[in-house]
Amino acid sequence: MSERELIVDNLKACWASCNELYGSLEGDQWDVQSHCPDWTTHGVLAHQVSVEQALSGWLPESVETPPPFGDVAGYVTAAMAMSGPELAALAAEVWAGRVAELEALDDEVFARGSITPVGPGTYSRFMAIREFDHWMHERDCRTPLGMPTGNGGPAAEMALNEVHLSIGYIAGKRVGLPDGATMRFDITGAVERDVYVQVDGRAREVDHVENPDVTLHCDSMAFMDLACGRIDPEGPIAAGLVTWSGDAEIGAHAARNLRFTM
Incomplete structure (x- = not known):
């Protein structure tokens, strides 16, 4: 196709x-x-x-x-x-x-x-x-x-692509990932995707990072809602739909600062 x-x-x-x-x-x-x-x-x-x-x-x-x-x-x-x-x-x-x-x-x-x-x-x-x-x-x-919403399939994958394309901006400008740091977005649920970001002067997506400094674990719909500024981050955090591992300070900040569009 x-x-x-x-x-x-x-x-x-x-x-x-x-x-x-x-x-x-x-x-x-x-x-x-x-x-x-x-x-x-x-x-x-x-x-x-x-x-x-x-x-x-x-x-x-x-x-x-x-x-x-x-x-x-x-x-x-x-x-x-x-x-x-x-x-x-x-x-x-x-x-x-x-x-x-x-x-x-x-x-x-x-x-x-x-x-x-x-x-x-x-x-x-x-x-x-x-x-x-x-x-x-x-x-x-x-x-x-x-x-109810069906949040998987080709249409969902294409919608997620629009956020994915801005992942460097999200990690660098919204999350504020410091120079030299690395981050993994572990997106699961209806759409599954691993996205890695490295900051070397500027934040950019890379193919893989073996041991990222911080990993944000997100349900795919919660990730979309947060990146698009639709909901209060405290809701999905409390529900366990967004968690983090590695650097706890960066992870907690990232979970609350994904919004890049409305």
Whole structure:
């Protein structure tokens, strides 16, 4: 499977799961506070669908062609005026259109240079970031609503990749791992991954460290929630979903300072 096919398949899976979630909501469920401080469940969906409306019909010619994010605010205003069921129906329609658009593209378009939310990249990376956004936002709503989430599989792996790509920044800037130190992120649960970081002037990922100074042991969903600033770290620490070994001071600090995005 090509990178393009994997991204499109994962977006389709995310949108199908979101359709199932939002299509099932009733009454006050639309007003439940999500894990995003500024948004209820209704607000999260308004954000999700409005970005895709802005991206519909747009393709980059190069990194000099910015996405039409200036259109998002107008779409959000219209979405917030809708009832929950009306918005869910609109989302299903917009996402179906996006699936048709993306499935019609070839590898050349996905390899094309594009501005992304994290700077210059490719259209492929841009769509992988969109997958991450939808994957997280579904859980931002499902968890406060008390609805179960499936946190493994290809879509979860792709979402975790977006955090993984920033692991040097997280370890160096957020955790503050000192020069000469090494760290292992032991991610387990629905997604399993070992990630090693070494600081040699700057923090960077390395293939392996035999005896890291500190190891952070994290359940994969707790890791995602903490890295994305969704929850208070004390919750998963108390629940044993985040623990540490090795340097206790660095480990305790790391567990409480993973947030790099919201």
